[in-house]
Amino acid sequence: MGDRAAMSVGAISLRDVTVAYDRHPAVHHLSGSFAPGSLTAIAGPNGAGKSTLLKALMGELPVSEGAIDRGQLSVREFGYLPQAAEIERRFPISVADAVTLGAWRRTGAFGGMTRGIAEEARRALSAVGLEGFERRHVGSLSAGQFQRVLFARLLMQDAKVILLDEPFTAIDARTTRDLLEIIRRWRSDGRTVIAVLHDFEQVRAHFPETLLLAREPIEWGATASALSPANLLRARAMAESWDEGAQPCRPDAHAHGHAHARAHDHA
Numbered sequence: 001m002g003d004r005a006a007m008s009v010g011a012i013s014l015r016d017v018t019v020a021y022d023r024h025p026a027v028h029h030l031s032g033s034f035a036p037g038s039l040t041a042i043a044g045p046n047g048a049g050k051s052t053l054l055k056a057l058m059g060e061l062p063v064s065e066g067a068i069d070r071g072q073l074s075v076r077e078f079g080y081l082p083q084a085a086e087i088e089r090r091f092p093i094s095v096a097d098a099v100t101l102g103a104w105r106r107t108g109a110f111g112g113m114t115r116g117i118a119e120e121a122r123r124a125l126s127a128v129g130l131e132g133f134e135r136r137h138v139g140s141l142s143a144g145q146f147q148r149v150l151f152a153r154l155l156m157q158d159a160k161v162i163l164l165d166e167p168f169t170a171i172d173a174r175t176t177r178d179l180l181e182i183i184r185r186w187r188s189d190g191r192t193v194i195a196v197l198h199d200f201e202q203v204r205a206h207f208p209e210t211l212l213l214a215r216e217p218i219e220w221g222a223t224a225s226a227l228s229p230a231n232l233l234r235a236r237a238m239a240e241s242w243d244e245g246a247q248p249c250r251p252d253a254h255a256h257g258h259a260h261a262r263a264h265d266h267a
């Protein structure tokens with residue numbers, strides 16, 4: 001497919017990536033790559049480092065060890081949907097303005113709403129099932145409607161790589177189904193899509209690749225294999241061992257000896 005070839009511009013590769021908060025690693029020794037046009041779920045227990053990894057991929061958090069190679073891609077070409085709890089929706093803007101913000105790379109921070117952009121926003125809203133919502137205030141929308149608006153904004157952004165952090169948490173089944181359809185369309189466009197998800201059935205049904213993360217990677221590959229019962233048990237067992245504090249970084253795996261004494265504290 002021509003579009004797909006045009007959109008597929010490179011892998012995102014991780015080499016022994018560790019991301020830490022105050023030297024406590026939340027993602028630990030992760031290596032692998034997201035192929036161009038791939039559709040990958042990131043799954044794992046609470047506190048496994050899934051959101052942290054998305055933020056590192058976006059360049060919002062620095063890696064403390066290793067490297068992320070985005071190839072020819074710039075993070076400006078990444079679209080990112082944070083967890084709902086991190087999104088402020090009380091500011092007084094209309095649905096049309098919220099969607100148009102997705103086009104900021106083309107319009108500039110102070111760019112006005114040209115007729116072309118307005119028409120595009122209308123089409124994006126229609127694609128997410130919100131025709132005629134342009135003038136509504138974002139604060140007046142239901143959780144599902146607001147999530148549709150955020151997907152419309154991603155459609156406007158025309159990003160080559162799309163990162164979604166728990167996009168269906170607290171979202172009704174109908175909206176989830178519609179938004180999964182948009183994700184499928186992104187994939188057939190050749191965009192790379194990476195989503196943090198908790199629902200394993202959803203992952204098995206819609207995501208060919210999975211990274212099962214428990215701070216350290218358990219497995220990254222075909223979903224059926226990554227989400228094997230043995231892997232899920234291992235992930236759970238690792239999560240139970242976090243109760244007494246952050247995992248120390250294994251000193252033997254570190255040439256620079258960044259494993260700090262504080263990482264051994266049992267708070």
Ligand SMILES: Nc1ncnc2c1ncn2[C@@H]1O[C@H](COP(=O)(O)OP(=O)(O)OP(=O)(O)O)[C@@H](O)[C@H]1O
Binds near residue numbers: 026045049
């Ligand atoms: N800003 C922060 N400062 C310090 N520690 C943090 C910060 N954000 C996350 N952490 C810690 O890093 C670890 C990984 O958190 P992260 O949010 O990445 O996990 P997650 O897999 O997305 O979890 P969940 O499924 O619960 O959303 C947790 O122990 C968390 O407490």
